[in-house]
Amino acid sequence: MTHTEMLAAYPKDLGGIDKDKLADCIAACFECAQTCTACADACLSEDMVAELTKCIRTNLDCADICLATGNVLSRHTGYDANITRAFLEACATACRACADECGRHADMHDHCRICAEACRRCETACRELIGSLG
């Protein structure tokens, strides 16, 4: 992704935010969103879909908040730490729930294993960024 180039091209100061943690978190959010959307669809195609409905639902929620958070982190104008923190907290919560739920099916379904890992990475990236907001 060109997100690091775009951070460097932002014409004003980015404020006190940790640029590396920010860049990591933007990438993690979009990766996790795509992975969750794909995992929900892969679950839908499994013969045992009836046992994966909670996983599908959690995937859909996680994809929604990851996209919203990825968007918020891509904006720097009129920065409001309270808003950023609120998105990151919600995103970390959804990512943890989705990682746990996908983790339950990771042995049986490769898409759930890959998705659980993407969710863990995104949760970690969100918490790292929250910790750096001061």
Add this chain to the structure above:
Amino acid sequence: MTHTEMLAAYPKDLGGIDKDKLADCIAACFECAQTCTACADACLSEDMVAELTKCIRTNLDCADICLATGNVLSRHTGYDANITRAFLEACATACRACADECGRHADMHDHCRICAEACRRCETACRELIGSLG
């Protein structure tokens, strides 16, 4: 909107959630999202756009979380109160920030006045629903 019909048509039990507060909050989220998207665009067309950049940015953030929250509230399968609460908290935070920011321009711009009111309604609906989650 047909959201109340869809709530009634959900084939399983909705759980202990307050259906009226839920329906109000779904409607408020989608209304606020559309209003914020339109307000960002109306600000963009103002001659004094340079003074409205923080308002535009806050509008965009608020629209993103309102859509994500409206989606989450439209799902009932595999309900997880922690996820719902996390979205609602983030949504209430963004709505308050956007209501405050738009409120600063409400005397001068009718779109900011209408948007501030939609944000206040959505913040209230989110907090009412949070309070009822138990």
Add this chain to the structure above:
Amino acid sequence: MTHTEMLAAYPKDLGGIDKDKLADCIAACFECAQTCTACADACLSEDMVAELTKCIRTNLDCADICLATGNVLSRHTGYDANITRAFLEACATACRACADECGRHADMHDHCRICAEACRRCETACRELIGSLG
């Protein structure tokens, strides 16, 4: 929704677009998006979910394009009829497919009946607006 108030509050001219058809289409897009998201979730909770996977998938696609189209129609600054038409065409295509798919289950599932109707309304609203773009 406050979308008609927001149209009236837009500070510049809306161009030659038919305001009533525009307002109808904005409302139809957001209603259809919410209904499709709810219908996907209701299908997910049905015991016969394994027979509804195509319906769920089409619902998710339709929700995505309805939100994107509702957003585009909520913006008037820097209007480009080619972009608006392209979104409306994609939205009408997805709405027709979703109406057809939900229609197959309308006798059995009330959520599919309601959703098929919302999709038909949205398809009609999109085609009416396309016809008025000139």
Add this chain to the structure above:
Amino acid sequence: MTHTEMLAAYPKDLGGIDKDKLADCIAACFECAQTCTACADACLSEDMVAELTKCIRTNLDCADICLATGNVLSRHTGYDANITRAFLEACATACRACADECGRHADMHDHCRICAEACRRCETACRELIGSLG
């Protein structure tokens, strides 16, 4: 992104679709969405924002359709070539318009140059995939 791993982990057949072109297009859509969101925000922070309002608006439209298209391409269950083609056509149209608009400011603003390139790549990826749908 883990999108190629997710394609490989899809439990059923992907149909006749060209997997390499599909993977390229998914990546291009999410990259373009993030870049457009960031470019809209960077434009908003420019002192000459009043001259960039059409660029901001086109960025926002392009981001919306790129996310919607990226989502559709991430789903394979219940595949409908008509829906996929409709999203891809709309996405290619918006990407071309955004590439043209950003291209006008590419000499002056690095974020517009990067964004124009991302839009061109995404337009190309969409058209390549359309061409392979048969």
